[in-house]
Amino acid sequence: MQLSTNDKRTYLHITLANGLRVLLVNDIECRKSAAAACIQAGHFDDPNHIPGLAHLLEHMLFNGSETYPDADNLDKYLSPHSGSANAWTGTEFSNYHFDVEHSHFVEGLQRFADMLFKPLFTQAAIEKEINAIDAEFKLKIHDDLRRLYQVHKETCNPDHPFSKFSVGNQQTFSTHSLQTIQDALIDLHNRHYIANNMALCIVSNMTLDEQKRCIKEVFSAFPSGDEFKRPNLPPLYLPEQLGVKININPIKDARRLIVSFALPDMQLYNESKPLEFISHLLGDEGNGSLLNHYKRLNWATNLSAGGGINGNGFKDFNVNLQLTKFGEDNISGILNSLFYYIKLIAEQGLEKWRVKEKAILGKLAFEHIENAKPLDDATQFSNLMFHYKETEILSGDYLITDYSFHPIKACLLLMSPENMRMKLISKDLQTDKITRWYETPYAIEPIDQQLLTALASPSVVDDLHLPLPNPYITESCTLESINQEYLLPSKILHDQNLQVWFAQDAQFNQPKGDCFISFDCEAVTQGIKVSAYKRLWVALMVEHLNDQFYHAGVAGLHYHLYAHQGGFSIHTNGFSHNQLELSLNILKQVMADVDLQPLFEQVKQKQLKNLQNSLLNKPINRLFARLSGLIQRFTYAPLELLPIIESATIEDIYWLKAELFKNYSVEAFVFGNWTTEQSIQFAKRLNEMPKPRLSMPQIKREVVDLKNAIHYENQVSSQHPDSAVVLYLQTPSAETKDVALTILVEQLLASPFFHEIRNEKQIGYLVGSGYLPLNQHPGMVFYAQSPNFSAKQILLEIKHFLFEITSSIDDYQEVWSHVRTSVSKQLEGSDTNLTAKAQKFWLAIGNQDLEFNLQKAIADALFALTFDDIKNFCQKLIAPADVGTLVLFCCGDKNEVDDIPAQGTVINDLTAFKQHATYVV
Structure with a gap:
């Protein structure tokens, strides 16, 4: 396996007897251990009659397994020990991942494995998760990216699995009985969630030998199955879906042009990375660049090149422009400049020094990469195991080893007017269709043949030229001696x-x-x-x-x-x-x-x-x-x-x-x-820089003092149909003990709050809590957004949770010390990378923490706390005279003017409120 010279970690790639491929990573400096499993199964594998099934399967895996039947058992186990778990479902792959303190990693792995291979799929849980997915769907109805994505799906080949509705909702699932959905979930799981269709990555401070023994003990018993090979897919686009213009009306005020070129699978070109070379030139922003040209003519304000959907047998290459109104009226000129620049690349850009320059940038990025969080690395590496050979898992995304021009030429040939799809996004456009799921207005029509012909031989644009050698690139990266x-x-x-x-x-x-x-x-x-x-x-x-x-x-x-x-x-x-x-x-x-x-x-x-x-x-x-x-x-x-x-x-x-x-x-x-x-x-x-007329001290970062009122409330207008509430609780003081108490209590309440409000009450998809220091003054927030509940109902549920958990806080007497230890380790843990360390020092300087030991002081304060301190602090959360309380809410389409009963001070005039407020540092 090719390693960066600065990579201090050690790696081992193994394959178990059941076919499970595993990348073991030993990192003696990592704060937590992490694991991620990537499965070759995504929404492309949904049965045609149950769209969204793979997404539902992802949700179901967190709802109990044979050995650990309680719903959310993994999260409940992880959260007291600085842990978390999550997952995503893509087109052809799904990924499940978690992290936790080192001492609880082995049991976490056991629960994780049982979750992956032995889920329960109870009908009660299926019904509950369908509601959760429906809330997630409704949350995204007014998301312009999701609405644009649906237009893309409805304007491609209907026989290609990309065209399927991938999220699912109450409507798609309610046409089937729970028994039918349960059977379909079991079938999908049995076919894909097998050892030889999975890649696993572990990042831990355990030695490689310890990791190897652990993985064999935990995962060897799980079965292999019939080897899954994705069938050859039909073309992503039919001939009539290329050389087209697609008009789309967004919700937000936006003017964008996305020019997409339909390309084949780019996996064949991993060693040469031709699209990175092309996007490097198209996306240049210096003198002579496309963006510079567009800005000068007031046609566009931003340009990005690259990206686009990709998968087995297909790849879109996008040039994305943020247009001005004048640019929207000059699309043919914008396209002429784009195709002239592509022609410049083909005729003048295929020079060895340019390819070498791009390769140097890739090599520098790889050699001096800074480790991400273990969870992020485990998730990324498990996915890369499906796309690169064992020797290239770490380096494959960075290094260019093939300097030939042929792959670049092959891609440039496909960047032709006839192979283009042009999406124009603006509220001013004429449309005649509505997408099924997100109700996005759009229209699709062939691009005028005269324009296509003209673009095939674009007019010369005098102020466009390819970039000169980059003067900032250096290969000499020496380390200075340490004082x-x-x-x-x-x-x-x-x-x-x-x-x-x-x-x-x-x-x-x-x-x-x-x-x-x-x-x-x-x-x-x-x-x-x-x-x-x-x-x-x-x-x-x-x-x-x-x-x-x-x-x-x-x-x-x-x-x-x-x-x-x-x-x-x-x-x-x-x-x-x-x-x-x-x-x-x-x-x-x-x-x-x-x-x-x-x-x-x-x-x-x-x-x-x-x-x-x-x-x-x-x-x-x-x-x-x-x-x-x-x-x-x-x-x-x-x-x-x-x-x-x-x-x-x-x-x-x-x-x-x-x-x-x-x-x-x-x-x-x-x-x-x-x-x-x-x-x-x-x-x-x-x-030596010019001096000010007068010097002055640092501006005080003050915050409004919310104490001594029942509570403050402020309604925020919103055009979104969902209602939402944020309950902000301002800690009495910024003393170290109060900071420690706020961090600890929030961590103690976070998991039960999420479980109660989202999973049990099913208020909505967006639910959470957090420690929120504003200008370093401690506080915490509890929030929820709902398509079904009013703001009043949401607030009542949040307050009910706080009241109930305060009343039953003795139930947490056993777990609180584990949470305290976990929080302390996070505070005193080593920095993940150089910039994180720089930011920590810079923040300390700004806060006048000139001993640079505030985090240690908070950690020490945590261990000085007693459970009585916790109980007393929790009582303050529902005693408004001690803790400042602010309720912010949106009514959504419930439109209840008196949705939140005015129990305290209603803030109607923001300026007047801040002018008359009392402030604390």
């Missing part, structure tokens, strides 16, 4: 308005790093107008920077400019070579007087569209956005920002920029593969 004095952040410069911190990484041994430069600007205290203009200014600067530094990102030098409550930040990360120079160059551009007029109208319209569309988000998303805007002093809801941005002028943006740079302070942090000398030199150059 033990700088393993924790230390201040290397302290000036009137500038503080610079530095630390080295001695854990990951990567030639990478992160650099943060954050501005706190006094102007943000002026209120919402500054916040709205700042959002627009940052968006304009991102567009401006992209023209100059796009190729840095391609080469692994990533940069981000983003707004925050106190001002804005620049964050660069990736390879350390040249990164500090990049940070300084970006800073110079940000501080310079830049002409943003040419970009203004296009960027403003894009921001307006984003804000308007956010009002159409799922109710739960709307409620969480409102929560942030209500509680945090200098954060505002999209509804408040919209009218200000709508009336903004370029003069307002120039005014804003001047205000930001009047009075400010800067804090910077350099972390990773740099020497002390390099970092000090960087700090000196930062200090």
Whole structure:
């Protein structure tokens, strides 16, 4: 097996006697152990008369097995031990995965195996899960991606399994008896859920020998079956479904053009990756690129190339454009430019240096890959075992080993007008059809033959040319020596308005790093107008920077400019070579007087569209956005920002920029593969930048103090039919003990809340809870979204749960210490990768945790708690004088104006509420 030179893990690939293929991964540094099983079975294998059966089968596996008959037994076992389990069903594969503390992994595996091979399929559970799937279906009815996907299904070959309705709902299942569905589930399971049709991956701190013994003990007894080979499928598209234009009306305000080319299975080209080469050129954003050309003509604001559905025998290659109104009226010009650029690639782009450049980028990404979470790696590797040889499971997605041009030419030949499907998405389009399941208006018609003929010989576009060699690519990635004095952040410069911190990484041994430069600007205290203009200014600067530094990102030098409550930040990360120079160059551009007029109208319209569309988000998303805007002093809801941005002028943006740079302070942090000398030199150059008129301290990140009221409530308007509730409970203080109690109690309640509200009460598909610190002030949330229950009913059920579990908290006396140990291990566990470690240090600097031991302090506080502390804290959750309570709700199509009884303070005016609120840090 080909390994990265920086990969510290060890691997073993084995095949059990029953045909089960297993990849064992020993990672002595991983926080938790994880397992994932990939099965060659998906919705393509649904019987034609029961669409959605494979999806239902996925749900059923979590509803009890022969040895562990209780529903949700796996989740109930895992959750007290920092564990979780989940699954997905795709077109041709399904994947089941879980993680848990190392000490509970073996029993977790036993339960996992029993779940996979010996499910019960009781009719009572089938009926319950059909309701859950129906709620999931209803949740997605107003999701534009799902609605677009259904149009795709209804405009392809009806004999191809992709055309099937894959989700299932009450309607598809109710036409059959429970006995019929039960028999079909058993048959589908017996045919596909067999050892030799499965790939398993384990990531654990157990030695490979220990893992091998464990896997043999747990999985060897399960049966093989008849080897499954997917039959040859018919063509994905019929001849009349190519060379077509498909008009689609979205729900959100969107203008998009998706040009798709129908290609064969790309598995044959794993070693050459021709589509990655082509998308690398089509998706370029530098001078001479397609996107640059489209922006200049005001035709499009964004372009991505690649992606598209793929499977056994088929592959779509997509060019996806976000259009302007002017672009929507100039589709033929957009297409001419696209096909001219494809012609440029075919005639001028097949040069060895270009292929080598792409191969170098792949090799650098592979050699310096940072490990993901064990659960993510196990899930990915188990899936890759079906697509790559044993030796290529780790490297196959990255390395180009075949430099020949033939695969690229073969793909480019298929990127022809006749082989194109053009999807135009806009509310303004004429349609004459409605999809069956998601009621999406659409129309399909052949593209005019005259246009197809013209596109076959596209007109010359003078300002289009292929990119030059990338100046940011380097193959010399050396590691600097470690200075033990700088393993924790230390201040290397302290000036009137500038503080610079530095630390080295001695854990990951990567030639990478992160650099943060954050501005706190006094102007943000002026209120919402500054916040709205700042959002627009940052968006304009991102567009401006992209023209100059796009190729840095391609080469692994990533940069981000983003707004925050106190001002804005620049964050660069990736390879350390040249990164500090990049940070300084970006800073110079940000501080310079830049002409943003040419970009203004296009960027403003894009921001307006984003804000308007956010009002159409799922109710739960709307409620969480409102929560942030209500509680945090200098954060505002999209509804408040919209009218200000709508009336903004370029003069307002120039005014804003001047205000930001009047009075400010800067804090910077350099972390990773740099020497002390390099970092000090960087700090000196930062200090040479223009100074503000006045220096000022960091802006306080304050939150509204919700205590001393019965509760606050705020109704959020929504155009989605579902109702939803978010109950936010604000912890009395930000003291370490209260933080520890909030984290622990939320973890203790999370699993029973999900089980009660989603599985037992069946309120809806979107149900959950979470620890939610706003500006580091602790709190927790309980939320649910429902297609059937009113907001009032949802809130009553949430409150009933809290009351009942508080009354019966003694039942958790045995399990709470396990949860405490689990949470403590998470807090004190090692960082998963270099950027995660950088973010942790940066957060500590911002919170003035200058001993960098807050997580340890919380862990220590956890072990100082008694069960009486837990009981007393739980009592506070239902005692509003002690815990601040905010109820946010959407009524959906229930439209009950008095849905939530006004028991406390009703917030009608967001601005007035925040102006008169009391704040705490």
